[in-house]
Amino acid sequence: MESLPSQNRNPPPNAGLWPLTTSVDHGGRLFIGGCDVAALTQQYGTPLYLFDEMTIRAACRACRTAFADHYRGTTAVHYAGKALLNIAIAQIIADEGLGLDVVSGGELYVALRAGFPTQRIHMHGNAKTHAELEQALAAGIGQIIVDNLDELDMLRRLTAHRSSPQPVALRIAPNIAADTHAHIQTGHATSKFGLPLDALDAAAEKLCAASGVRLTGLHAHLGSQLFDRAPYAAAVEVLLDSAARLRDRFGVLIEEINAGGGIGVPYTTDQPLPDIDAWAALLGDSLVRGCERRGLPLMRLVIEPGRSIIARAGVALYTIVATKPLPHMRFLHIDGGMGDNIRPALYDARYTAALAERMRDPVEECVAIAGRYCESGDVLIRDLMLPRARVGEILAVPVAGAYTLSMASTYNLAPRPAVVLINEGEARLIQRRETYEDLIAREVW
Numbered sequence: 423m424e425s426l427p428s429q430n431r432n433p434p435p436n437a438g439l440w441p442l443t444t445s446v447d448h449g450g451r452l453f454i455g456g457c458d459v460a461a462l463t464q465q466y467g468t469p470l471y472l473f474d475e476m477t478i479r480a481a482c483r484a485c486r487t488a489f490a491d492h493y494r495g496t497t498a499v500h501y502a503g504k505a506l507l508n509i510a511i512a513q514i515i516a517d518e519g520l521g522l523d524v525v526s527g528g529e530l531y532v533a534l535r536a537g538f539p540t541q542r543i544h545m546h547g548n549a550k551t552h553a554e555l556e557q558a559l560a561a562g563i564g565q566i567i568v569d570n571l572d573e574l575d576m577l578r579r580l581t582a583h584r585s586s587p588q589p590v591a592l593r594i595a596p597n598i599a600a601d602t603h604a605h606i607q608t609g610h611a612t613s614k615f616g617l618p619l620d621a622l623d624a625a626a627e628k629l630c631a632a633s634g635v636r637l638t639g640l641h642a643h644l645g646s647q648l649f650d651r652a653p654y655a656a657a658v659e660v661l662l663d664s665a666a667r668l669r670d671r672f673g674v675l676i677e678e679i680n681a682g683g684g685i686g687v688p689y690t691t692d693q694p695l696p697d698i699d700a701w702a703a704l705l706g707d708s709l710v711r712g713c714e715r716r717g718l719p720l721m722r723l724v725i726e727p728g729r730s731i732i733a734r735a736g737v738a739l740y741t742i743v744a745t746k747p748l749p750h751m752r753f754l755h756i757d758g759g760m761g762d763n764i765r766p767a768l769y770d771a772r773y774t775a776a777l778a779e780r781m782r783d784p785v786e787e788c789v790a791i792a793g794r795y796c797e798s799g800d801v802l803i804r805d806l807m808l809p810r811a812r813v814g815e816i817l818a819v820p821v822a823g824a825y826t827l828s829m830a831s832t833y834n835l836a837p838r839p840a841v842v843l844i845n846e847g848e849a850r851l852i853q854r855r856e857t858y859e860d861l862i863a864r865e866v867w
């Protein structure tokens with residue numbers, strides 16, 4: 423793939439939203455990781471998702487370093503695979519020394535096929551099935567994070583004959599409502615996730631009576647796309663109160679506090695870049711002080727970022743296939759939409775975008791980016807300032823790495839996009855475009 427000397431290129435407008443290796447040449451063409459983005463769409467077609475390996479690795483390192491620097495106990499960063507998981511990404515995450523949270527048998531299967539170290543895998547889920555728990559136990563994963571008492575009963579039955587107990591953590595609903603869209607709040611009292619605080623004793627009784635499992639950690643996840651850090655300090659307090667209660671009433675010593683994920687990232691220029699050091703300092707400090715106050719030993723601090731590891735590394739590319747002028751604005755119809763990115767339809771997520779071959783042209787009009795799917799709600803961006811765009815041009819949407827492809831569907835039987843990983847001028851297809859044959863592969867007739 424063509425790669426121009428970097429001195430001929432400059433950072434893009436709104437650089438904080440694009441992968442770290444993004445630049446724009448004098449002609450206004452977008453480059454990522456040394457690759458000409460529009461040229462990649464010629465080669466692989468659209469819709470196309472690009473991932474910049476350097477940006478993923480940098481996010482992993484920044485997170486690991488920040489938590490190691492700001493906490494004097496041990497720390498572990500587990501990537502939340504629900505944000506995006508495929509074999510290539512899992513291998514990068516493993517290579518960077520992170521752990522992995524899976525939330526289904528399918529995610530566990532991909533992790534195992536990627537050769538992810540099993541001890542570094544944790545399994546989440548509020549409705550784990552018998553088969554999924556069996557699969558996790560057979561794989562020998564590092565921890566199962568139990569969500570509810572029924573799961574605990576199932577796990578006790580499945581592990582009754584084990585000689586070495588399976589480490590488990592308890593997910594607690596800490597009764598803290600974080601400031602984000604209601605659909606991605608998870609720590610409030612009425613959340614479907616996690617044990618209510620008043621069920622902690624019942625869980626502890628069941629755990630104490632079970633020889634096949636060993637309670638090692640407590641977990642809380644407040645929600646996603648959070649910018650306010652204060653609720654995390656409150657969540658640590660709730661978790662440590664629970665740890666102290668387990669010690670005092672049941673003689674159980676908790677070794678690990680898991681503060682979940684949720685670190686917000688900017689999708690548009692009015693949102694701030696994440697300050698990972700500030701998150702690490704707040705969590706580290708809350709844990710040290712909280713343990714001291716309760717006479718608890720220093721515990722391992724675990725976090726589970728998904729979005730803040732992968733969102734910025736991904737760029738979605740679409741072709742503008744048609745337009746619809748209205749008196750006050752124009753729709754640009756693209757060849758993707760809610761099938762590959764349901765976030766705007768699901769929870770009003772906002773994005774920006776640019777023309778991949780005219781990054782430096784002055785903006786001239788306000789457009790709405792309409793997806794191709796048969797839903798009026800399939801509008802990817804409602805008010806985007808762009809140069810006067812033409813049919814056939816390539817639209818690039820930054821910050822498209824998280825909760826897009828992992829939520830993709832084949833609605834309207836439109837095949838899912840190809841995925842390309844970019845690194846230092848090399849582009850590697852890591853997931854081919856879905857074919858019509860794929861669409862009927864499960865049909866029986």
Ligand SMILES: Cc1ncc(COP(=O)(O)O)c(C=O)c1O
Pocket residue numbers: 502504505523546608643645646647682683684685726727728729730
């Ligand atoms: C239990 C748990 N941990 C971690 C995450 C990752 O959150 P984020 O991608 O916002 O960092 C999620 C996402 O919803 C989650 O449910």
